[in-house]
Amino acid sequence: MTCFERALEYTQIEQEPKNGKLVDNWPTDPKIKFENVCLSYGLKGKQVLKNLNFRIESKEKAAIVGRTGAGKSSIIVALFRMYDIEGNIFINSINTKTLPLEKLRENLTIIPQDPILFTGSMRSNLDPYGKYTDVEIWHAVKEVNLDRHISDLHYIVNDCGAHLSVGQRQLICIARALLDRHKIIILDEATSNMDEEMEALIHSTIDKHFKECTIISISHRIRQVLNYDKLLVMEEGELVECGKPKELLKNTQGVFYKMAQKANLV
Numbered sequence: 001m002t003c004f005e006r007a008l009e010y011t012q013i014e015q016e017p018k019n020g021k022l023v024d025n026w027p028t029d030p031k032i033k034f035e036n037v038c039l040s041y042g043l044k045g046k047q048v049l050k051n052l053n054f055r056i057e058s059k060e061k062a063a064i065v066g067r068t069g070a071g072k073s074s075i076i077v078a079l080f081r082m083y084d085i086e087g088n089i090f091i092n093s094i095n096t097k098t099l100p101l102e103k104l105r106e107n108l109t110i111i112p113q114d115p116i117l118f119t120g121s122m123r124s125n126l127d128p129y130g131k132y133t134d135v136e137i138w139h140a141v142k143e144v145n146l147d148r149h150i151s152d153l154h155y156i157v158n159d160c161g162a163h164l165s166v167g168q169r170q171l172i173c174i175a176r177a178l179l180d181r182h183k184i185i186i187l188d189e190a191t192s193n194m195d196e197e198m199e200a201l202i203h204s205t206i207d208k209h210f211k212e213c214t215i216i217s218i219s220h221r222i223r224q225v226l227n228y229d230k231l232l233v234m235e236e237g238e239l240v241e242c243g244k245p246k247e248l249l250k251n252t253q254g255v256f257y258k259m260a261q262k263a264n265l266v
């Protein structure tokens with residue numbers, strides 16, 4: 001009955017729009033601009049993003065910080081157009097509302113907090129559309145140091161990757177991102193226990209391989225964000241502070257300063 005209900009539910013989901021205008025070679029310059037962006041989940045839902053205005057420049061490394069429920073993930077939801085928003089989001093000066101959804105999403109790479117893999121071979125997980133050669137895929141595997149854990153591309157992923165650690169699954173997503181070479185990378189940092197070595201490996205791999213990309217990271221641990229170019233500090237759906245970490249730390253009455261104080265960083 002559960003299977004039946006689930007299948008039935010899919011038949012009732014409203015189709016996402018398929019229209020939109022393709023733009024050649026978009027995005028060449030991966031800068032992002034939010035202009036008066038508001039988001040509510042559902043018609044009667046409360047506003048979870050309240051009139052956000054900010055820019056993330058091309059190749060900038062930005063981190064979104066804030067307490068749980070502050071609206072960090074909702075910014076990403078808005079970026080992927082998972083829900084309709086009020087206001088506008090521009091990527092490379094193109095309003096994302098005018099793009100076909102598929103084109104928009106295929107140009108944004110996300111490394112989720114707790115990635116789910118597909119049961120099957122490592123190869124099919126890294127290259128689900130069969131676009132790359134084995135040599136290219138193995139190269140990506142080596143770049144993220146996964147060759148220490150898997151012997152070859154026929155390595156079988158069981159149970160949607162449940163036998164791999166969160167860090168290993170994030171590295172698989174990073175290897176996939178290396179192959180796809182998209183210009184905007186979104187990292188949702190893992191909240192579950194990840195050892196420091198693995199966390200450092202993920203950050204150094206991103207720093208090394210995605211220099212030419214714009215990076216947005218949802219950070220749950222603020223010690224990681226001090227070397228970012230820009231911080232977006234969220235509180236109850238509002239962007240309360242935005243700027244370089246060093247600048248924000250100068251304001252001893254500020255929200256970020258208080259967060260840093262709590263984490264014994266100042």
Ligand SMILES: Nc1ncnc2c1ncn2[C@@H]1O[C@H](COP(=O)(O)OP(=O)(O)OP(=O)(O)O)[C@@H](O)[C@H]1O
Binds near residue numbers: 066
């Ligand atoms: N799918 C949804 N439907 C309804 N409300 C939602 C949904 N997703 C998030 N919310 C609500 O939106 C608000 C912002 O949530 P969001 O997940 O963006 O916060 P967050 O800062 O990412 O939190 P966390 O650090 O816990 O992941 C919260 O009040 C949350 O309950």
